[in-house]
Amino acid sequence: MGIYLPIAEISVNVFVLLAMGAAVGFLSGMFGVGGGFLITPLLIFYNIPPAIAVATGANQVIASSVSGVLSHMKRGTLDFKLGSVLLAGGVIGSTGGIYVFALLRRVGQLDLFISLLYVILLGTVGGLMLVESINALRATRSGAAPVLKKSGQHNWIHRLPLKMRFRASKLFVSVIPVLGLGAGIGFLSSIMGVGGGFIMVPALIYLLKVPTNVVIGTSLFQIIFTSAYTTLVHATTNQTVDVMLAFLLMAGGVAGAQYGAKAGQRLRGEQLRALLALLVLAVAIRLAIDLFVTPPNLYSLSGVGLY
């Protein structure tokens, strides 16, 4: 069944989009990530113009983050204060990101920049995760107890000034890295259409030493607002948010997420991380190939002020 997307201005198959949303929802339920980093490249592979894929991806991330946050709020695994400081940084980063986004679009380098960012970030995160999970798998196989990092360990980040106390996270840390992290995620959110959970979660755990149980809830909490802000700014400055497209993805995603969460319970943590790492790497490689393979058309047209 074909449907015409009003903003992307192309006809697409409803079932492909629902399936895409459901598949990504399944994975995001399984791995506890927002799924934006999968949705946006998939949309680009499906010939949605990258500018629209990014803005719509940000919109879609809101839906999956809201349902995630609701369950974390119930369990009390959410640090509102930490989330709010991250959010303040996020708004700054996101504003800068939108400006860069519009600039790149004007000079015709947006598509390239989006692909490059995806390849670099997904490649790095996927590679690190794969190494870490394979080591963990080896360790459990050889019977050795996994080495856990203690949350009391200090690094250079804890020597920065302007310290602030975050009670729910049992944390006393400078606001500078928190704001900086928020700003970085906000920047990526507006340029890549991702919530940034796949960077936020490891950064909170390894850099700020936030206890793992509050990390996902807090990251999701701030992602809702960062992506909402990103969506709003994209809608007003670039008119690239396609609600029809976003809604189809959300509908599929919300349904897929529960089955994913169920399936995730049957797999062990390291196996889950190794699978996610492989998936992330696969997306990165696919995008990288497109950068290097000779395109069928060397010339492209774009309107002035249009995509």
Next chain:
Amino acid sequence: MKGLKALAAIVFLSFTAAVPATAQTPLAEGIQIGLSTDAVSITAGFSGADLTIFGSLENPDPLVARQGRYDVIVVLEGPPKPVVVRRKDRVLGVWVNLDSETFENVPVSYSVATTRPLQDITEPNSYKQLSLGASNLYMQPADAGDSPATIEEFTAALRERKAAAGLYSENVGGVQFLSQNLFRATVRLAPNVPVGTHKARAFLFKSGLFIKESSAQLEIRKSGFEQSIFRVAHDYSFLYGVFAISLAMVTGWLGRLVFRKD
């Protein structure tokens, strides 16, 4: 068909009646086209269509008409817009948009219908002068200081891309004479036909010589639910953004209600 013949007969009669008055200098030939409507609405599922334009020759020379030496070219030209053409080149193995050329006032779409193949109607030079036909259309570069070779290369790429997108098309034989002076032209509207004011132009040639041109305007609009969304997204973009966010939040919340597992 009977009605058309009758109409042709009336026109012919009026033509013969006019002859004695200007016996020495026959009336100049002219061309007129008429559109049944001045606006066309296309819906979201629009998958392309043929647009029929009727027209007539004024004061045709019956002898020339009988020999088929009148030729008509009908063009439906989309609204002019500036366009940037970019070329990808390899930088460290990666394909990057490097060179670009901006053209002013490029018709977004350009579909041509002709009585015969373009090369049979008149000289390449007169097409150039008239800026007629997708391959003769004059594209004005924004920066005239660029080298002619570059401009030529990007102009060719622009035409090729437009043709590949179905926006520049040619329909040879798309203009048919229904009688000595009545003709019907069929021009293609591509599925991605741009909205805006289109211009229908008809060119009359006699034995390879350009005689006259006439034009009419046609408004192409999109209608339907999807178009309303598009308009809201552009005219009330802030409210649209708020709506998009609310929709996502409600969907997320409903999803949690419907599918909750804890």
